[in-house]
Amino acid sequence: MIEQHPPLSKPGEPITNHSLQSFFPGYFALVMATGIVSIGAFLYNMHQIANTLFVANICFYIGLWVIFFLRVIKYPVAVWKDITSSSRGVTFLTMVAANNVLGNQFALMTKHQDVAVFLWWLGIILWVLITYTFFIVITAKEPKQGVEASLSGAWLLIVVATESVAVLGALIAGQTANTDVVIFISFCAFLIGGTHYMVFISLIIYRWLFLSMKAELLTPPYWINMGAVAITTLAGSRLLIYAHSHEWIAGIQYFLPGFTVLFWAFATWWLPILFLLPVWRHVLQRVPLKYDPQYWSLVFPAGMYTVATFNFSKVLELPFVMHISNVFIYLSMIAWAIVFTGMVRSFIRYILSHK
Numbered sequence: 001m002i003e004q005h006p007p008l009s010k011p012g013e014p015i016t017n018h019s020l021q022s023f024f025p026g027y028f029a030l031v032m033a034t035g036i037v038s039i040g041a042f043l044y045n046m047h048q049i050a051n052t053l054f055v056a057n058i059c060f061y062i063g064l065w066v067i068f069f070l071r072v073i074k075y076p077v078a079v080w081k082d083i084t085s086s087s088r089g090v091t092f093l094t095m096v097a098a099n100n101v102l103g104n105q106f107a108l109m110t111k112h113q114d115v116a117v118f119l120w121w122l123g124i125i126l127w128v129l130i131t132y133t134f135f136i137v138i139t140a141k142e143p144k145q146g147v148e149a150s151l152s153g154a155w156l157l158i159v160v161a162t163e164s165v166a167v168l169g170a171l172i173a174g175q176t177a178n179t180d181v182v183i184f185i186s187f188c189a190f191l192i193g194g195t196h197y198m199v200f201i202s203l204i205i206y207r208w209l210f211l212s213m214k215a216e217l218l219t220p221p222y223w224i225n226m227g228a229v230a231i232t233t234l235a236g237s238r239l240l241i242y243a244h245s246h247e248w249i250a251g252i253q254y255f256l257p258g259f260t261v262l263f264w265a266f267a268t269w270w271l272p273i274l275f276l277l278p279v280w281r282h283v284l285q286r287v288p289l290k291y292d293p294q295y296w297s298l299v300f301p302a303g304m305y306t307v308a309t310f311n312f313s314k315v316l317e318l319p320f321v322m323h324i325s326n327v328f329i330y331l332s333m334i335a336w337a338i339v340f341t342g343m344v345r346s347f348i349r350y351i352l353s354h355k
Contacts, residue, residue: 021075023067025082026091026154029296031061031098035105036303037336040329042109043310049333054105061102068095083130084137086150092134093161096126100164104171113175120168124185127161151207153222154297155200160224162193163231170238183242190235194259197228215285218277220298226270227301229263234308236260237315257316264312267305268324291342299339303332 038053072079082088103119106112138144169186173179204225207213240256282289309325312318 020067020071021078023071024091024293025068025079025088026094026157026297027067027293028064028094028098029293029300031057031064032094032101032160033296033299033303033336033339034060035098035101036300036307037332039101039104039108040303040306040310040332043307044329050109053336054109057102057105061098064098083133084141086138086141086145087152087154089134089138090154090157092130093127093157096123096130096161097157097164099123099126100161100168103168107168107171107175113172116168116172117175120165120172120182123165123168127165131158131161147203147207148211151203152217152219153204153224155204156197156221156224156228158200159193159197159228160231162189162196163228163235166190166193166235167231167238170235170242173242180246183239183246186235187239190232190239193228193235194232194263197232201225201228215281215287218281220292220294220296222277223274223298223301226267226274227297227304229270230267230301230305230308233260233264233267233312234304236263237308237311240315260312261316264308267308271305291339291346293343295339295342299332299335302328302335306332 034053034057038050038057041047041053042050083092099119100123103116103123106119107116166186166189169182169189173182173186176182204222236256237260240260243256281287306325306328309321309328313321313325
């Protein structure tokens with residue numbers, strides 16, 4: 001049985017009563033994408049670009065929370081239907097990842113470490129609320145949708161949200177009074193996220209290879225196939241920094257680098273597939289190429305792969321790997337600019353058509 005929802009807001013549509021009711025819950029991917037591209041620019045000393053995107057991201061973050069709370073107040077039934085949907089409910093986890101990506105920006109790019117610490121704790125609260133609500137409700141819900149109707153790359157947001165807790169925790173641990181506790185929580189999040197990836201990517205590959213896969217269904221969130229394992233690589237790289245100062249991490253020093261290399265290698269393995277399948281989708285199958293908010297789920301993995309590879313190269317002392325990051329920093333910025341331009345053009349087109 002296919003679940004029914006209000007239609008998605010048209011791309012770029014202003015928040016009217018109708019679009020507020022049907023507002024796409026995964027729009028926080030805009031914050032995820034903008035934040036990680038900003039961090040990439042910062043790592044490459046492109047400070048003007050990084051700071052501009054940082055300011056923009058704060059505005060996006062606040063604006064999206066305002067929209068979310070307005071929607072909860074005015075259309076609580078629509079919000080609940082989204083949360084309890086096996087296909088849309090998982091996209092609420094973009095809130096967790098967006099929150100923690102912004103926390104990374106504050107930790108890396110400002111002196112406001114207290115804000116980063118606050119956002120980490122907020123991220124944990126959001127992760128607990130959204131993750132357990134989604135898993136429990138979907139488990140208890142009947143009738144269930146099948147794999148074909150509900151499973152997509154968006155399910156890997158379960159991994160991304162979990163690993164975002166690990167990444168930010170490893171970054172701000174030294175700024176807290178309980179460094180050991182924060183590192184331990186971050187390491188547990190790293191393991192939980194990695195386990196979830198192995199489970200859900202197996203289902204997704206099964207979905208791709210053995211069930212009907214129409215071109216229309218090969219949507220941008222499938223880039224999270226790579227993005228989820230890229231952020232896992234970043235979490236592992238950040239945690240490795242503490243191997244020299246924390247005995248219990250040093251005790252698993254062979255496990256952590258090995259799995260970090262494994263995750264990076266698998267993220268890299270995805271790249272040819274993810275670059276070639278859109279050619280099949282848009283050129284051979286002629287699926288129209290137009291702005292959709294889900295395209296932010298393509299930009300984020302590109303940016304995350306850049307940042308993950310940069311840190312992976314530094315921590316494991318593999319300078320030749322840095323050449324890949326040197327290319328992807330520009331690809332991720334170009335991707336962000338294209339999708340952002342599409343969003344703005346769609347908004348302008350909507351305004352002009354209603355004058």
